[in-house]
Amino acid sequence: MLVLALQTQDPNTGSLPARLTGMALRFVARQFCSKPLALRNAQPMVTFTFDDVPASACEVGARILEQHGARGTFYVAGGSCGTANPGGSPRASIDQLRKVWANGHEIGCHTYSHSAIRYISLHELGLELDRNQAALKKINSSIVLRNFAYPYGDMSIRTKRYLETRFDSCRSSHARINTTVADLGALNAWPLQNASLDRAKIAELIAQTVQSRGWLIFHSHDVAEQPSGYGVSPDLLEWAVSTAKRSGCALTTTAEGLELIGGAARKERLAAATS
Numbered sequence: 001m002l003v004l005a006l007q008t009q010d011p012n013t014g015s016l017p018a019r020l021t022g023m024a025l026r027f028v029a030r031q032f033c034s035k036p037l038a039l040r041n042a043q044p045m046v047t048f049t050f051d052d053v054p055a056s057a058c059e060v061g062a063r064i065l066e067q068h069g070a071r072g073t074f075y076v077a078g079g080s081c082g083t084a085n086p087g088g089s090p091r092a093s094i095d096q097l098r099k100v101w102a103n104g105h106e107i108g109c110h111t112y113s114h115s116a117i118r119y120i121s122l123h124e125l126g127l128e129l130d131r132n133q134a135a136l137k138k139i140n141s142s143i144v145l146r147n148f149a150y151p152y153g154d155m156s157i158r159t160k161r162y163l164e165t166r167f168d169s170c171r172s173s174h175a176r177i178n179t180t181v182a183d184l185g186a187l188n189a190w191p192l193q194n195a196s197l198d199r200a201k202i203a204e205l206i207a208q209t210v211q212s213r214g215w216l217i218f219h220s221h222d223v224a225e226q227p228s229g230y231g232v233s234p235d236l237l238e239w240a241v242s243t244a245k246r247s248g249c250a251l252t253t254t255a256e257g258l259e260l261i262g263g264a265a266r267k268e269r270l271a272a273a274t275s
Contacts, residue, residue, distance in 0.1 A: 034157075035164045035184040041260040045215045046206065046244040047252050048072040048237075049171065049189065051110060051149055051230075052080065054089055054222040058096040060234055061223040062105055068241045070251035073106040075149035075171070077114040078135030087228060098139045106253040107136060109145040109167065116152055117159045125159060129166060147171070147254045149219070150186075160185045168258055171217060177205065179214035182261065187254075192218035194236055195229045202240050206247050215257055216249075 048065060050057040053074045065072050074097070082093040092100075101107050111117065112132040117125055133145050146168045153173030163170045164185040176188035190205060191197065209216040218240065222231035245251060252260060 033181070033183040033185075034161060036181050037184055037261060038181050039178065039213070039215060039261045041213065041215065041250070041257075044209045044213050044247070044249045045252050045257050045260060046209065046249040047215070047217045047254055047257050048192070048241065049075060049108075049149065049217060049219045049254065050221065050223075051075045051151075051219055052077060052085070052114065052221055053092045053097065054085065054231070055092045055096055056089070056223045056231075057221065058092045058100045061220070061232075061237060062100050062103065064223070064234060064238050064241060065105075065251070066103060067238075068245055068251065070241060070245070071103070071105045071253050071256075073108050073147065073254040074100060075108040075110040075147075076132070076136060077110040077112060077151065078132045079112045080114060081135070089222060089224075089228075094138045097136070101139050101143065106147070106255050107139060107143060107145065108147040108149060108171075108254060109133070110149050111151055114151045116154045117150065117163075118154050118156045122158070122162050125162065126166075147258075155186065169254060171219070171254065173219060177209055177212065177214045177216050179212045182215065184258075187215075187217060189217040189219045191230070192220040192232050192237065192240060193230055194227050194233050197236075199236070199239055202236075203243060206240075206244050206249065209249060210247050215261065216244075217254070217257075 049072060050061055053076050080091050083091050085091060109129060109132050111128045112135060113128060115128055136143055148163055148167040149171040169184045169187055171189050172186040174188045175190045178188050205216055220232045222228050223234055223237055224231055225233060227233050
């Protein structure tokens with residue numbers, strides 16, 4: 001039980017030496033672009049993603065995206081489905097996730113136990129991924145988790161290289177726009193949170209995405225009138241979605257974004273070359 005507690009503890013808290021070590025390892029992993037892909041998308045893209053998937057993300061966030069003809073990516077840690085987060089608000093149930101998936105949204109992998117993967121072995125990480133895939137088969141037996149998001153944004157070169165072999169992409173929480181060349185092992189993503197962004201900053205990010213014909217990925221958690229520090233209010237989410245759409249951005253899931261920049265075609269070519 002102690003090992004599990006260490007695995008699921010937020011690595012961005014704790015002692016100063018531990019935090020500095022984590023920052024250094026994440027920095028090195030991001031600098032090592034081990035799965036590059038040139039962006040060949042014809043128009044700028046914006047993707048809205050939700051981590052841990054509170055019930056409000058399914059009930060409110062998904063509805064806002066659908067009202068604009070968009071779909072999002074929901075990165076799920078299957079072990080917490082139907083439970084409450086530390087603040088007491090509910091996380092999505094399998095039934096809620098099934099509805100989201102049936103409406104065309106993407107379900108991604110966030111490990112099973114929301115593990116801080118830098119602390120566990122590759123064998124344990126593999127078991128976490130397999131267990132999450134099996135748990136989320138309850139949504140639909142045909143579901144395949146193709147894209148991953150790092151719990152807590154935590155990574156190392158060791159875990160990054162392993163995950164690149166398991167998924168089409170891995171999304172970090174590094175606040176940058178993906179331009180020119182994307183690192184599919186650590187896609188950049190901006191936090192869409194009332195605590196850190198306002199309308200002016202969102203407009204600036206979307207304008208930069210349009211100018212660079214890049215790929216802007218947002219990540220959030222709950223969608224509530226009084227969101228947590230990691231969440232977004234419905235009006236700010238709706239404003240971000242509508243602004244991106246008015247600006248001429250394609251609103252994509254992670255999987256759709258990869259197809260537009262050539263990721264899926266590249267994966268098929270590599271598979272054919274090694275078969």
